[in-house]
Structure formats: structure tokens, C-alpha cells
Amino acid sequence: xxxxxxxxxxxxxxxxxxxxxxxxxxxxxxxxxxxxxxxxxxxxxxxxxxxxxxxxxxxxxxxxxxxxxxxxxxxxxxxxxxxxxxxxxxxxxxxxxxxxxxxxxxxxxxxxxx
Amino acid sequence: xxxxxxxxxxxxxxxxxxxxxxxxxxxxxxxxxxxxxxxxxxxxxxxxxxxxxxxxxxxxxxxxxxxxxxxxxxxxxxxxxxxxxxxxxxxxxxxxxxxxxxxxxxxxxxx
Numbered sequence: 001x002x003x004x005x006x007x008x009x010x011x012x013x014x015x016x017x018x019x020x021x022x023x024x025x026x027x028x029x030x031x032x033x034x035x036x037x038x039x040x041x042x043x044x045x046x047x048x049x050x051x052x053x054x055x056x057x058x059x060x061x062x063x064x065x066x067x068x069x070x071x072x073x074x075x076x077x078x079x080x081x082x083x084x085x086x087x088x089x090x091x092x093x094x095x096x097x098x099x100x101x102x103x104x105x106x107x108x109x110x111x112x113x114x
Numbered sequence: 115x116x117x118x119x120x121x122x123x124x125x126x127x128x129x130x131x132x133x134x135x136x137x138x139x140x141x142x143x144x145x146x147x148x149x150x151x152x153x154x155x156x157x158x159x160x161x162x163x164x165x166x167x168x169x170x171x172x173x174x175x176x177x178x179x180x181x182x183x184x185x186x187x188x189x190x191x192x193x194x195x196x197x198x199x200x201x202x203x204x205x206x207x208x209x210x211x212x213x214x215x216x217x218x219x220x221x222x223x224x225x
Contacts, residue, residue: 042214043215100163103213
């Protein structure tokens with residue numbers, strides 16, 4: 001248990017569906033992240049929030065829409081996805097966004113787009 | 115962004131020490147060196163990080179070369195639970211949240 005939870009753990013959705021991934025951190029951190037891990041590829045940073053403000057949007061397609069309503073919760077809203085979006089989506093949090101802060105990851109949501 | 119180079123895989127025997135190398139010849143003076151590991155079917159797990167001095171914690175030790183162009187993660191006694199992919203990452207002082215993961219080193223531990 002890392003103190004970061006993600007739901008659902010598995011999700012299968014059609015290309016026309018709309019779904020949301022949820023992340024919650026119980027560590028009192030003020031920064032949260034979304035990463036994508038595709039098969040055979042390194043983790044890719046998607047979004048970064050610090051103090052509930054987005055500080056990084058790493059050229060992610062608009063069919064992925066993040067939301068950070070407070071410092072403990074992070075959502076990734078999904079719509080009109082493509083099969084190549086199938087991947088493990090990981091949430092992480094840290095106590096700051098400086099280079100000395102370690103990140104704590106959740107277990108991920110395994111997404112399959114059919 | 116500075117890059118790291120790690121061997122694709124390494125093998126160790128259980129109960130023996132493991133030294134996982136990482137080269138980062140283009141490291142900047144203020145880049146922190148972070149290590150994470152990812153066990154099968156789990157998210158990455160923080161292991162250790164440092165700037166210039168060697169670091170120890172309950173999981174591992176981090177040895178940083180004097181010129182900071184390389185580092186070594188040391189697991190003092192490998193167990194089967196340590197079988198994972200180990201990532202060496204540089205985090206810049208500017209935009210340090212831009213954690214860039216490479217392919218990492220897959221560690222196999224033999225009983």
C-alpha cells in the first residue's frame with residue numbers, strides 16, 4: 001500500500017464511450033500526476049497538477065481530460081478513445097514538484113479500448 | 115533533458131548483493147538521481163534518491179560517482195521479491211516534475 005488508490009483497476013470501453021478514472025492520495029501531498037504505460041514502452045508523463053493547478057500538459061490528445069478538484073483527488077476523463085490508447089494508466093503524488101521530491105504511485109488502471 | 119543508460123537485464127542469486135549501474139554522462143549540476151522499481155502488475159515504487167553524496171535507506175544504498183556521471187543502486191541481499199524492473203531517473207531542478215522514465219533494468223533473482 002503506497003497511500004495512492006486508483007479505481008477502477010480494470011476498464012474495458014468502446015471507442016464511443018465516456019468513462020473516468022479516479023485517483024485518491026492519502027498522503028497529504030500537494031502534487032499529483034497521470035502517467036501512461038503502454039506495452040513495451042517506457043512510462044510517459046501526461047499531466048501534472050501542483051496545488052490543484054495544472055502545470056504540465058505533455059502534448060496529450062484532447063480526448064484525455066484531467067480534473068483536480070482538490071489536492072487529494074485526481075480524475076482522468078476519457079472520451080472517443082482509440083485502440084492505441086489501451087494501456088496502464090498510473091497516478092502518482094508527491095509532496096512538491098521540485099526535483100528532490102519522490103513520487104508515490106498507485107497500482108494503475110488497466111484500460112482496454114475495443 | 116539529461117538521459118540515463120542502464121543494462122537491459124541483470125541476474126542475481128538470492129541472498130547475494132546486487133549492483134545495478136546507471137550512466138548519466140550529461141547530468142547537470144542540480145539534477146537529482148532517483149531510482150524506482152516496478153514489480154510485475156504493480157505501479158512503480160520509489161527506492162532512493164540523491165544529489166552528490168551516497169545515500170542509504172531501509173531498501174537500498176545509492177553510490178554516486180564523484181563526477182556524478184554514473185551511479186549504482188545497491189541491494190545488499192537480494193530476495194525473490196526484489197525481482198523487478200529498476201529505473202534510474204534524473205530530475206532537473208527546473209521542471210523537476212518532468213520525470214522521464216527509460217526502459218530500465220530487469221532484475222532476475224535466482225533461488
